[in-house]
Each structure stands twice: as C-alpha cells, then as structure tokens.
Amino acid sequence: KLESVLGRLAEEYSQSRTAAHKFAGQRSIPLENDQVRVILVPPPEEDASAIGRTTLVSYGVKIEAISRHLMRVRIPISLLEEIADKVEGISYIRLPYQPSSDMSSEESIKVSNSLRGSQVYPQQVFLGVISEGVELTGASDYHDSGYKGQDIKVAVIDIGFNNLTNSRNNGELPETVITKDFTGAGLETGRDHGTGVAEIVYDMSPEAQLYLIKIADEVDLENAKDYCIGQGIDIISHSWIWENTNFTDGTGLICDIANDARSKGILWVNAA
Structure with missing residues (x-):
C-alpha cells in the first residue's frame, strides 16, 4: 500500500x-x-x-x-x-502530486505584462492600463460592441497570487475579485503567476466576475473544483501541468477532476 x-x-x-x-x-x-x-x-x-x-x-x-x-x-x-x-x-x-509550470506560458505572461501600460485605450479608461493583447486579438472590437464578459464568472486556479494587493491598488485588477485559499498559507505567498493570469483575464473580459483560488496539490485542486461548481463558475483557467499523474490519455485523477467540472457545465481551460 x-x-x-x-x-x-x-x-x-x-x-x-x-x-x-x-x-x-x-x-x-x-x-x-x-x-x-x-x-x-x-x-x-x-x-x-x-x-x-x-x-x-x-x-x-x-x-x-x-x-x-x-x-x-x-x-x-x-x-x-x-x-x-x-x-x-x-x-x-x-506523496502529494506537485503541479509544474509551462515555461512558455510563464514567458507569455511576462511578455504580456511587460507591454502593460504601453497603451491606454480611451474607451476603457476604467481599466487604467491594458495589455496590447486586447487589440492584437481583436478583443477590443468585442468590447466596443458591448461584450465585456458581463454575467460570466471566471476562476483562476493557481499556486500563487503574490502582489495581488498591488495589482488591485494600481487598477490592474478590480476590488470586486473574490478570493479563496485552500492551502492555508496565505493567498499572497509564493509566486505571482496567478496574479499575472488574472490581469490578462481582466483585460480581455473586464466585466467578468473573477475568482482567484490558491491551491498546492491535488487535494486542494479537487476542493477548488467543487467550490467552483458550488459558485456557478462558467470558466476555469488553470495554467499548470500535472506531470506523471496519468498516461497522457485523458485518464487519471487530475483528468477526472477536470472532466467532472466539464460535466457540470464549466469550461476548463488548461496549459498544454
């Protein structure tokens, strides 16, 4: 055993x-x-x-x-x-499973955030500064048409939200974000990866309700998934990889967690 x-x-x-x-x-x-x-x-x-x-x-x-x-x-x-x-x-x-980061996604966040502040769109001054990705992806056209993520709940499940307070104070994230820490170690400890992801989501969908959920292992991940189901979350963003937890065939505990969320109507967006 x-x-x-x-x-x-x-x-x-x-x-x-x-x-x-x-x-x-x-x-x-x-x-x-x-x-x-x-x-x-x-x-x-x-x-x-x-x-x-x-x-x-x-x-x-x-x-x-x-x-x-x-x-x-x-x-x-x-x-x-x-x-x-x-x-x-x-x-x-x-032993507990340990999530690992997709370095390419981390670099994408760094690049995106390095561009923040380089351009301010007059029609969205309530955001303060916006990454260039909003314009490059065509999301700004949807914003101009009134589609800004209203009535949508998006959860970012991550292992760290360091500098979250600064992001709120600087207008990079709204004061309305809802937070949940399943680790007991504090939301703003460890890495700032989750904060960076949340800032991008906020830029792309400025009127969506954001939930920032901190985890450390698969027990926390399953609890986070059940929490999302209970809160009526529409989309989960989880930019982490769980290596050596399955046979890369869509089976195993982590896949079961994601599949259960999907069966309850949640779109699970994961790093690949």
Missing part, C-alpha cells in the same frame, strides 16, 4: 533518523518533526469518508485537508507501514 519511495523512507528510518533525513533530502521530500506529508487514497469506487479518521488520530496523525476522494495528512515516518496495514479504508499511501 505504500508508494515505493515511502517504503524506502520507512526502511531508512528504521536504521537511523539521520539516514532517513539524508534520503529525504536526496529525494526532495519535506520532513517536519520526523513526519511526512502524504496522500491517503481510498479503495476504487469509495470516497475519503471510507478512511478511518478516528484511527488515524489515535496514531498521532495530523489531518490537514480532505477532498471528496482524497485525504492529506502528516504521518510519523515510524508509523507509515503500520498505518498502511491497519487503518481501514486506505488502499494506497503516496
């Missing part, structure tokens, strides 16, 4: 604490007080409610987050194997 790298970590820890920490450092596995953050996966066709929470707590496990199908916890390294064997409702224990 243990991912092989976790099995090796438990084996190293049984030899010595030093050996375990050395191995964790080599594999870039964060440890805190001899605990490791992992994802608990229930059996197929089951959801996270099948996992024995009371038993986990009795082992000293810290439950950090629960989504419909997953649970993120911190487990003492010394108890990994025992918990895998004895706690009900667990079919697999693995």
Whole structure:
C-alpha cells in the first residue's frame, strides 16, 4: 500500500533518523518533526469518508485537508507501514502530486505584462492600463460592441497570487475579485503567476466576475473544483501541468477532476 519511495523512507528510518533525513533530502521530500506529508487514497469506487479518521488520530496523525476522494495528512515516518496495514479504508499511501509550470506560458505572461501600460485605450479608461493583447486579438472590437464578459464568472486556479494587493491598488485588477485559499498559507505567498493570469483575464473580459483560488496539490485542486461548481463558475483557467499523474490519455485523477467540472457545465481551460 505504500508508494515505493515511502517504503524506502520507512526502511531508512528504521536504521537511523539521520539516514532517513539524508534520503529525504536526496529525494526532495519535506520532513517536519520526523513526519511526512502524504496522500491517503481510498479503495476504487469509495470516497475519503471510507478512511478511518478516528484511527488515524489515535496514531498521532495530523489531518490537514480532505477532498471528496482524497485525504492529506502528516504521518510519523515510524508509523507509515503500520498505518498502511491497519487503518481501514486506505488502499494506497503516496506523496502529494506537485503541479509544474509551462515555461512558455510563464514567458507569455511576462511578455504580456511587460507591454502593460504601453497603451491606454480611451474607451476603457476604467481599466487604467491594458495589455496590447486586447487589440492584437481583436478583443477590443468585442468590447466596443458591448461584450465585456458581463454575467460570466471566471476562476483562476493557481499556486500563487503574490502582489495581488498591488495589482488591485494600481487598477490592474478590480476590488470586486473574490478570493479563496485552500492551502492555508496565505493567498499572497509564493509566486505571482496567478496574479499575472488574472490581469490578462481582466483585460480581455473586464466585466467578468473573477475568482482567484490558491491551491498546492491535488487535494486542494479537487476542493477548488467543487467550490467552483458550488459558485456557478462558467470558466476555469488553470495554467499548470500535472506531470506523471496519468498516461497522457485523458485518464487519471487530475483528468477526472477536470472532466467532472466539464460535466457540470464549466469550461476548463488548461496549459498544454
């Protein structure tokens, strides 16, 4: 039931604490007080409610987050194997997935934002400054005809919205943006990628209602998707890649999350 790298970590820890920490450092596995953050996966066709929470707590496990199908916890390294064997409702224990950025999309954001302020369109002075992409893509023609994203809800799901306050104060984003942080680390920590994406969305659809949602892993992503469904979101923008989480055939957990959003009427726009 243990991912092989976790099995090796438990084996190293049984030899010595030093050996375990050395191995964790080599594999870039964060440890805190001899605990490791992992994802608990229930059996197929089951959801996270099948996992024995009371038993986990009795082992000293810290439950950090629960989504419909997953649970993120911190487990003492010394108890990994025992918990895998004895706690009900667990079919697999693995490290969290980590989203990675598409560098070309990041460069596109940098280029777009570097052009911001170079041109101000008189008909849209309420925006302050607008990227040249609005004119180049023909979006300004739609704006002139009155199509500015009104009555549309757009969610940007990202791992960081640093400098969000500055963007609001400078008029690059409206004060009406709605924010949600599923990480607990604070919306304006980490990278500013999400802020850059949101600024572009705002330029292209200045009257759309923006939702900025911060995540860190697949548990947060599933919760963010369910939140979007509950909020009646029309479009999700998610410019991140989840490598090695499927066979690139449209199957797997991340694809299931996106497909569920689509089945509820949400257009999911993702980096490719």
